[in-house]
Amino acid sequence: MKPHTKSILFAALALPFLVPAITVRADDEPIRLPEPIEPKLSGEPKAENIPIQGLPLRQVALFSSGVGYFGRAGRVSGDGAVELYFQRDELNDVLKSLVITDPSGELRPITYTLDELLARRPQNNDLQLPAGETLGGILRQFQGALIRIQTGDRIIQGRLIGVATKTIRDKNGDVTTTDVATIMTENGLTSIRLDTVEDGGIVTLLDEKLNRKLMAQLENSASRLTSSIDAGFRPITLRFAGKGTREVKAGYIQATSVWKTSYRLVFDAPKNAKKKDSSKTSEIKPLLQGWAIVENTTDEDWKNISLSLIAGRPVSFTMNMAAPLYVQRPDIALPFYGAPRSQVYEETLGNKRARRLQDMPVAKAAAGPQGPQGERGVDGAPGIFMNSGDFDDSSARDEIEISAEQLIKQQSSATTAERGELFEYAIRQPVSLNRGEAALVPIVSQVIAGEKLSILDTRDADFRAVHGMRISNNTGMHLAGGPITIYQDGLYAGDAQITNIAPGEDRLISYALDLDLVVGRESPTYFEETLDLSVREGVLTVARRQRQAHVFTFRNKSEEAKTVLVQVPIDPNFTLVEPKQADEKSPTEYRFEVVVPAKGNATLKVVGERPISEAVAILNTDIDVLVSYIKFGKISPQLKAALEGVVTRRNKLRELQGRRASLENQIREISVEQDRIRQNMNGLARESDLYKRYVAKFETQETQIEKLREEIARLRDLENDANKELSAYVQKLNFD
DSSP: OOHHHHHHHHHHHOOSSOOOOEEEOSSSSOEEEOOOOOOOOOOOOOOTTOOOOSSOEEEEEEETTSEEEEEEEEEEESSEEEEEEEEGGGHHHHHHHOEEEOTTEEEOOOEEOOHHHHHTSOOTTSOOOOTTOOHHHHHGGGTTOEEEEEETTEEEEEEEEEEEEEEEEOTTOOEEEEEEEEEEETTEEEEEEHHHHTTTOEEEEOOHHHHHHHHHHHHHHHHHHHHHHTTTEEEEEEEEEESSEEEEEEEEEEEOOOOEEEEEEEEOOOGGGGOTTOOSOOEEOOEEEEEEEEEOOSSSOEEEEEEEEEESOOOOOOOOOSSOOOOOOOOOOOOOOOOOOOOOOOOOSSSOOOOOGGGSOOOOOOOSOOSOOOOOOTTSOOOOOOOOOOOSOHHHHHHHOOOHHHHHHHTGGGGSSEETTEEEEEOSSOEEEOTTOEEEEEEEEEEOEEEEEEEEETTOSSOOOEEEEEEEOOSSSOBOOEEEEEEETTEEEEEEEEOOBOTTOEEEEEEEEOTTEEEEEOOOEEEEEEEEEEEETTEEEEEEEEEEEEEEEEEEOSSSOEEEEEEEEOOTTOEEEESSSOSEEOSSEEEEEEEEOTTOEEEEEEEEEEEEEEEEEGGGSOHHHHHHHHHHSOOOHHHHHHHHHHHHHHHHHHHHHHHHHHHHHHHHHHHHHHHHHHHHHTTSOTTSHHHHHHHHHHHHHHHHHHHHHHHHHHHHHHHHHHHHHHHHHHHTOEEO
């Protein structure tokens, strides 16, 4: 490998993560990946309008189905409450999936606000408190209310009559407009200029209901103001009850962007590629380097979190859990009861006696979760207890009581790397990723086993072979599906794709056209062979074997041998007979390996076979077909003699039918001749010789017609007898 080509490859693979140097002995010269330089991180983005979460984020597990699990943990002391903030569109997923763990305390109700109800609250009785309103404008809404105004040493208390705007001229002649309040006090009416109150004075509503009304509306206005400047965050309050300082945990599901995987496959040409006399390609040992693309699309920076990437397709859906739901109830009239009627009950069927109600165990209602919660990891569910109450029947209690230990045992498999139908990439080092940022996270860097191939898919319209590989996943871990960039001998060779690959599984990839391999194919050929004949109750069953042959030819123009993997679609109607067995088989195709020597040719013939069974009535089968079965079919002597009997009787019947048809044709010819004579006789005199000769000929023809009809009747009787004899003979035939 040339030094400058190696530098190009290294520059292409220099990704912003520290990866140890790896040497791959795929040829005499190793492929070496250097350690890239650690990038400098830019300044952290400002977290404007982002509330501080009550529990720090500790774990993130991203699923390939578009959701993420977020685990939080923190310490509380005694009875406490913490707040978590979520966007409005995140509430449904959180309410559907939130799970809490308190190892030594009790869980209390989790609360959140119903903004929709506040938005629908009637507004007609609200106070008008527009921004910039003066004291006079506010007091105008409290006419008749009991108030107290204190300004300096002066205190006025009474009921507000009204507020009027007046123009006042001072001693200097200057004009001032101000609001003046008129109040009914115990001593009578009085007025006070409100501009004197605004400078250090105090106005108090003495009516407690009106005071609460004003405070509630101010709080509502403040809540709407907060909602408009907090980027839509809504608080959920978690409450804990217990003693001492302890760590509590919370986990929930949220919608996230789908994490993606991409791979690089680096290898050198096989050793025997330089040998002109090579007859078979050799294995290679490529380096597989895999990266996961992770995006932090949340509103929170990830600081030293435990990151897991989980591939699979769990069922996930959204449901409107945050909005209140109401049931439409029917309107039913008040019941009216008349005098009860006497009722007669039927007897019990049989003599079994029902168990008495007082003999049944009764469960006492549980007051709520009791006892310590089962502690799990941040990614686990809390312990759950069912309080079974007191039972008279101990066996019934054992059947319904469920302990936290049993539940934890059932879920213990969730801590392993392979989680049922899912598999997980657990990132070993803590991950930090600011909101709005993405990262390439290394998930695999290992030498794997591989074999270089040329691949021909016979369904390809262009019918061209491509360069490919068979790679074996000996990494010991699942490989999620994604694109692969191929590097050969230090240069870019092409792109490929894979789906999920389990440990120990092989997979084919292709990445470029093979220009050194010329391929051709012949049109499919078909041929049939009769295998067996059988007769039963007049029905002839013919069993045949049909074969379909495909022939593919290859010419190798290169100096090295090529192993060509030919993919042929599986036809469910045909069974493979040549070759007897495919080298590989997928759900929809056979795969055959063909070694094409250097500068040489090779041929592949693929033959499929299917049985064909045909049932026909012997009486309706063409005689020539029956004769061919007798001459060329693989049948027993008894069946052959039976078919010969059928042919003999069919020939006899056909001969009678032919003779009758010939006589009937003679009658038709005579009738045509008589029609001609009648036309000629119409223009002749009855005494003429020609007319008399026509009459004599008519008499001769009529005599001939009578004899022909008698012979036809006789032949028809013989024909009916022959037909009955044939039918009876055929019905008695039973030969396998």
